[in-house]
Amino acid sequence: MKSLTFALPIRxxxxxxxxxxxxxxxxxxxxPFKFTSVPAPSSIGxxxxxDAGTVSATASPTVDHRFILENAGSLPATLASIAPxxxxxxxxxxxxxxxxxxxxxxGDLIGVTVSVPVPTRAExxxxxxxxxxxxQKEPAATLRIDGxxxxxxxxxxxxxxxxxxxxxxxxTRPVYLVVSPYxxxxxxxxVVVSTDPEVRMTAPRxxxxxxxxxxxxxxxxxxxxxxxxxxxxxxAPQSVAPEKSRALWLAPADRSIDDNADPHIAIxxxxxxxxxxxxxxxxxxxxxxxxxxxxxxxxxINASNPTVFSTLRFDSGSLFLQLDLxxxxxxxxxxxxxxxxxxxxxxxVILSAVAPLGKLTTKVTVTTGSGQIVTxxxxxxxxxxIRPKVKGK
Numbered sequence: 419m420k421s422l423t424f425a426l427p428i429r430x431x432x433x434x435x436x437x438x439x440x441x442x443x444x445x446x447x448x449x450p451f452k453f454t455s456v457p458a459p460s461s462i463g464x465x466x467x468x469d470a471g472t473v474s475a476t477a478s479p480t481v482d483h484r485f486i487l488e489n490a491g492s493l494p495a496t497l498a499s500i501a502p503x504x505x506x507x508x509x510x511x512x513x514x515x516x517x518x519x520x521x522x523x524x525g526d527l528i529g530v531t532v533s534v535p536v537p538t539r540a541e542x543x544x545x546x547x548x549x550x551x552x553x554q555k556e557p558a559a560t561l562r563i564d565g566x567x568x569x570x571x572x573x574x575x576x577x578x579x580x581x582x583x584x585x586x587x588x589x590t591r592p593v594y595l596v597v598s599p600y601x602x603x604x605x606x607x608x609v610v611v612s613t614d615p616e617v618r619m620t621a622p623r624x625x626x627x628x629x630x631x632x633x634x635x636x637x638x639x640x641x642x643x644x645x646x647x648x649x650x651x652x653x654a655p656q657s658v659a660p661e662k663s664r665a666l667w668l669a670p671a672d673r674s675i676d677d678n679a680d681p682h683i684a685i686x687x688x689x690x691x692x693x694x695x696x697x698x699x700x701x702x703x704x705x706x707x708x709x710x711x712x713x714x715x716x717x718x719i720n721a722s723n724p725t726v727f728s729t730l731r732f733d734s735g736s737l738f739l740q741l742d743l744x745x746x747x748x749x750x751x752x753x754x755x756x757x758x759x760x761x762x763x764x765x766x767v768i769l770s771a772v773a774p775l776g777k778l779t780t781k782v783t784v785t786t787g788s789g790q791i792v793t794x795x796x797x798x799x800x801x802x803x804i805r806p807k808v809k810g811k
Contacts, residue, residue: 465546470565473536476640479600480506484531485561487549489522496521496552506535507545509561518552534563538570538601539670570601571608572637573668573683574646580653580687590620593649593666593683596628596636602645610649610683611669617685619666621650655689658789694722694786695730697765697794702782704769704798713769716749717794719784724760729787735780738773739796742766773800 470481489495497517502509511517512529520528534545544564548557574594583589593610601607602625612618628636628646636644651666665682698718707713721727732741742765746755749764767782782794 465560465562467562467564468532470534470563472566472568474568474570474598474639476568476570476598476600476644478536479604480533480535481563481565482531482533483563484529486527486529487522487559488527489524492524494521494523498550498552498554500530501548501550501557502532502545503548504534504545507547508533509547517550530561532561532563534565536565536570536600537567538604538606539567542566571595571597572640574634574636575683577684577686578651578653578666580685582688582690583653583655585655585658585689585691588652588654589687590650590652593651594631594634595647595649595668596640596644597647598640599643599645606671607647608668608670610651611667612651613667614664614685616655616689617651617653617664617666617687619649620652624648651683651685653685653687655687658689658691661686661688691790692722693792694726694790695784695792696720697792700794702767702794702796704796706799706801706804707769707773708804709773709775709800709802710771712771713798715767715769717765717767719743719763719765721761721763726786727763731785733783733785734767735782735796736778738770738778739780739782740768740770741782742768767796769798769800773798775800775802 466485468483468485470483473481497511497520499517500509500511509530509532511520512531515528522528530547530549532545532547534543537543542564543566544562546560546562549559549561551558572595574596575592578591578593580589580591595608595610597607609623610619624647626646626648628634628644631646631648634646636646664685664687666685667682696719698720702715702717704713704715719727727743730743732743734741744764744766746758746762746764749766750758765782769778776799778796778798778800780796782796784792784794786792
């Protein structure tokens with residue numbers, strides 16, 4: 419049997435043995451340990467430590483361990499007091515007896531249960547209780563529980579996908595956090611915080627039964643009475659801009675965010691606007707084209723405002739495509755051009771005579787002055803000759 423010796427500054431000839439017993443709520447953590455004291459008036463014994471290992475606030479709000487005190491001396495010993503140390507730590511004798519009412523004859527036993535709260539965040543924790551004997555200033559024994567807590571909550575939402583949202587519009591998505599009832603009762607519930615001006619939390623959290631939300635899977639470590647906290651995140655883009663890194667943060671109850679903050683919720687979303695231009699048709703296929711000649715196709719470009727045309731930047735996507743933006747009058751009759759109006763231009767797309775044999779797949783990219791990007795898929799099959807189709811055999 420493993421033992422740990424600690425000394426007591428005792429004037430009378432008695433000593434304590436402290437035997438580790440059942441851990442209330444965590445029986446799997448109990449161990450066959452025995453601690454024996456030896457009278458020695460010149461020194462104080464080391465704390466008697468129970469290592470609770472890693473525990474979670476999802477299972478219990480406290481670690482409760484019962485130590486057994488034995489008067490291993492030759493004279494009676496009267497307890498004076500038991501003093502817990504550590505926030506939230508408590509200690510009590512069996513049957514909630516008052517220490518001053520307990521006198522232990524040699525060989526008598528009594529249990530002291532020390533309770534230490536389990537933090538709701540992942541961190542080391544400790545709590546202890548000093549046992550005093552009547553007539554002595556120094557504790558006869560220090561009973562301590564050490565442990566490491568795992569989180570009493572779990573973030574179920576890892577990513578929010580808003581997609582393209584028009585400037586001036588909003589899209590809202592839920593954020594889910596499952597918590598144990600002990601975490602909820604403690605008041606130390608993490609909060610979802612946004613540091614992005616275009617993403618904001620628009621509603622107070624809701625406390626719901628996880629079973630009432632479809633598609634939610636609660637980790638098995640949580641008991642059946644776990645609760646689901648639901649926040650609403652709203653994306654309200656203020657400008658048209660490319661995709662950028664955005665995030666929500668799971669922060670402590672005091673909303674402080676630092677380098678040790680919990681992993682964030684990644685956000686995907688961009689601000690968009692009504693299209694400034696569009697293609698007609700929206701794809702361009704040349705089909706089979708014989709190598710050695712330039713081939714032209716025409717695509718109509720429609721703009722929301724004629725001034726947009728002067729801001730356009732073109733990328734053909736291939737060395738073998740040439741682009742030319744022209745006035746409609748260069749492609750259709752004057753009468754037709756007048757009917758089309760000032761918001762229309764034609765894009766001449768020229769397939770080069772030196773394009774290599776085989777299939778060509780690319781896209782024409784047009785960027786407006788405000789940053790909008792529109793693409794036109796282009797395909798062609800460049801061949802040496804085109805064999806005439808023969809009907810029948």
